[in-house]
Amino acid sequence: MNREDLIQKWLDHNLNPTELEAFKKLEDYPSLIKLDQELIDFKPNTIDIDEAYNNVWTSVNSTKKKPKKLLATLSKIAAILVICFGFYFYTTTLDTTSHTIASQQKSIVLPDASQVQLNAMSTITFNKSNWNDSRSLTLNGEAFFKVAKGKKFDVNTTIGTVTVLGTQFNVKQRNDYLEVTCYEGKVGVYSEEKETTLLPGDTFLIIDGKYIATEKENLSHPSWLDNKSTFKSIPYKEVIAEFERQYNVSIEFNNINDSQNFTGSFTHNDIEIALKSITLPLQLKYSKTDNIIRLKRE
Known part of the structure; x- marks a missing residue:
């Protein structure tokens, strides 16, 4: 040969x-x-x-x-x-991104078997290749986490970072709004405004750069997992924004103070009932044209 x-x-x-x-x-x-x-x-x-x-x-x-x-x-x-x-x-080296659209929820299992439930119009981003070395992800929107025990687990937002080892908690970050609620274990929250450790039932809330004290949370998980949004003394503009995300509509209004606090809830399954839930307590009327809803004083 x-x-x-x-x-x-x-x-x-x-x-x-x-x-x-x-x-x-x-x-x-x-x-x-x-x-x-x-x-x-x-x-x-x-x-x-x-x-x-x-x-x-x-x-x-x-x-x-x-x-x-x-x-x-x-x-x-x-x-x-x-x-x-x-x-x-x-x-x-590409990041993995999962997102939801209006009216959608999505379940995600991370590489370490931690579970994430994404609320409507939310996004998480993480890298699978280095997950075992650094359990870290970025959240834009709202998500409920069940974290598997292991190394430190970080949820990064534009307002602050949430750090845990193994626990259950909810993070909501929308523009200048950050709300973190602990349901199990301990949760560390770090932001420019305040740093604290949350125990079960504790909530960390920052709106427009201001830390706001909140009542104890008695639920075992966030209400949106049951298709209901609940608010306790939250600015009305946040209620409207969440309604738009859940029903994929646009809400218009004039001469209404959207900074006034609202306490109440609305269902994600019936838009007529939901509209009454967010308008009757404030003595508002509404009208609908296609996917546009207009609010006005009675």
């Missing part, structure tokens, strides 16, 4: 014992083995694509004889490695 065929069969891992002995006697044998070892030693977590490509070509160029067939084969190997490793790094 000629030299080129031996090398080709070596590349295909298809040498029989007799051919293997003949291959070892080739003048290029040491250089080819060195090249093979360099390819084996590639480590995907730290590989530099350009460096990998250069290493292959350095080994090829150090070979005393460069038959065209061998050179073409090794070129293909180098090109495939570059593409494969490039694709590997592109896919493994």
Whole structure:
């Protein structure tokens, strides 16, 4: 068997014992083995694509004889490695994002089996590749968490960070609104305005940069999991915004003080009942045109 065929069969891992002995006697044998070892030693977590490509070509160029067939084969190997490793790094460093639209809830299981329930028009983003080293995600919206025990678990928002080990809690972050409620275990909340540790039933609330004291929470989980939004002395504008998210409508109004506090709730399953729930307590009337709702004083 000629030299080129031996090398080709070596590349295909298809040498029989007799051919293997003949291959070892080739003048290029040491250089080819060195090249093979360099390819084996590639480590995907730290590989530099350009460096990998250069290493292959350095080994090829150090070979005393460069038959065209061998050179073409090794070129293909180098090109495939570059593409494969490039694709590997592109896919493994991408963040995973889950989101919901209006009127939608979604259940998500994280890599450590922690569970997340997303409320309407909410988004979480996390990276699977380093999850075991850093259990950290970013939330924009509202979500209820059941965190598996393990390393520190961080929920990052634009207003503050929520840190736990293993517990159940709810986080709502909408623009300048941040509300964190602990249902089980302990929850640490860190923001520019205040840092605190929550115990079951405790709530941390910041609206427009101001920390607001709240009543004890007696429920075992947030009401929105049961398709009902509940508010305790919350500005009416937040109630309207949540209504729009749950029913995918636009609410318009004039001469209504949307900063006044509202205490009450509305269902997510019946828009007529829900509208009465948020208008009657404030003596408001409403009218509907397609997906636009207009509020006015009686």
